[in-house]
Amino acid sequence: MTRPKLRKKIILLSITVIIEIVALIFFWNALKKTDVTNGQASPALGTSGGLPNLLGDLNLILPISFLVILLGIACAFYVEEWLSATNWVRRFIESQVAFLTGIPSLLYGLLAVAVFFGYAGVFKATLQNAEGSALAGTPFQRNTALFYTETLIFILTVMPVAIKTTQTALRSVETPIRESAYALGATQWQVLTKQVVPRAFPRMLAGGCRAMARAFAAAALLVGIYAWSHTMELRGFPDRFMLFLGGALLLSNASSFLTEIYVPASTQHN
C-alpha cells in the first residue's frame, strides 16, 4: 500500500469513528428520553447511579473477556506451532472454530434468551433477591444467571475469534522468516519470541480488538434482552446498552485501523 492510499484509509476510518460517536450520542439521548416518558425516570440516572453501575459492569466484563481472549491466544499458539496439520486435536479445534465464528452474534443473543428462559426459575429468584428497586445493579453481579450466561456466551463468541485471528496472524509470518531463523541455529522458542511474535503482534492486537468487540456486542445484546424482558424497569439500561454497543463499534474500528496501518515489513522496500 502506498502512502497516499494509506492516508486516505486513515482519514476515512477517522470519519467513520466520528460519525459513529455522534450517532451514539443521539441514540443515547433518545433512549434516555423513552426512559423518562415511561414515567420511571430517576433524575440521578446518568450521573450518580449510572457510573458505578457501568464501572461494575466493566469490572466484570473486562476480566472475563480478557481471560477468554488470552486462553484463545494460547490455544492458537498451541494449535498452530506445536500440532501438525493432520493432528486430530488440531482438526477438531479448527473445525469448531470455523463453525463458531461463522455464526453471527445475533444468534448467540437468541441462545442467551433460550438459556435465560430455560433457567427462568433461577433467574427470577435472583431478581427477587435483588429487591426490584436495585434491578439496575443486578445484571452483571457475580453468581447470577446472567453472569454465567455472559461467561458462556463469551467463551462461545470471543474465544473462536481470538483463536482464528491469532492463527491468521501467526500464519502471516512468511515461511522464509522462520526457515532462515532456524537455519541460523535458533530453537523453536527463539524463533517464536524473536521473529514470529514481534512480526505478528499488530495483527494479534487487531484480532484481540475484534474479539473484544464481539464480547461487547454480546454484552450489549444481553443488556438489551434483559431490559426487553423487564420493560417496566429501564434504569441504567441506556447507559449499559450504549456502553457496550459503543465499545463494540470502537473496538472493531480499532481492529480495522490496526490491520490497515500495519504494512508487513518485507513489502516495504522498493
Add this chain to the structure above:
Amino acid sequence: MTTPMQTNSDNGSQNTPVIEISDLKVRYGDSPALNGISFDVYQNEILGIIGPAQSGKTTLLKVINRTLELTPDTTVEGSVKLDGVDIRTIGDVYGLRRRIGMVLPLPVGLPLSIYDNVAFAPRTAGIRAKSELDEIVERCLQQAALWDEVKDRLDSLGTKLSGGQQQRLTIARALSHQPEILCLDEFSIAVDPVTTMRIEEVLKTLQTEMTILLVTNLVQQAKRLANRTAFFLNGDLIEIDTTDVIFSENPSNQATYDYVNGTFG
C-alpha cells in the same frame, strides 16, 4: 579416496571430503524430490549446483542443515556425513545448523535492525558481551562487502536496504556463526549484475576459509566460480565433474551439454 572425478582445477580443493552424501533419497509425502544421489564435497572447494526448476537443489541444501525436518511429512533415506559423522546422529541440531551458513534467496524476512540481524545467531548461541557482538557484526559485514555502506546506520531496519544490500546482509548473517560450510541458494535472483559480481568476488575470498555450495540458476555463474559443478535434473544427479569438463564440448551426458548451452528442453 581417489576417483577419477577428483581432478580439480588449480585453486581450492585438497581432496578431503567434508560432506559425503550416499544414496540420498527424499520424498515429500509420496512425491519424490531426490532419487538416490551420491557425491562428496571437498574441503575449500566451490561446488556449483545447477539444474532446472524442481530438480531438488533446494531440497538437498535443506537436508544438509536439517531444516527439511521442519516440513511435515518428509522422508529421508540414505546418509549425509559431515566430517565423517552422519548428521542424523548429531543430537545438537542447533549446533549442527550453526556449522552451516545458509543464504536463502530474497525475499527473506529481515524484520530486525541490521545489527540485530547479524547478531541474531551469535546471541542465540549465547554470546552476550556487547564488545564481542560489535566485533562479530563488523567482521561479518566487512566479509560480505556491506560494512562501508551501512556502518553509519546499523540501527535501521534490514528491510530499508536495497535488494542487493539485503542479499549481502543475508550473507553476513550466514557468516555470523563462523560456519565451516556456506550454502547459497540462487542468491542472484533479486540482485543486479553489478552487485552479483561484488558478491562473487566475496565468495572467492571466502573460499580460502570455508567450503561453499553454490546453487545457482545462472550457469555462467557456476562457470565463473565453481571448481566443480553438479548437474541435477528431476531429483537425479546427472553428472558431477570439474567445471572445465561440465562446460566443455564433451561432458559425459548429453543433457548436461544441452542445459549449459541453453538448448535444453
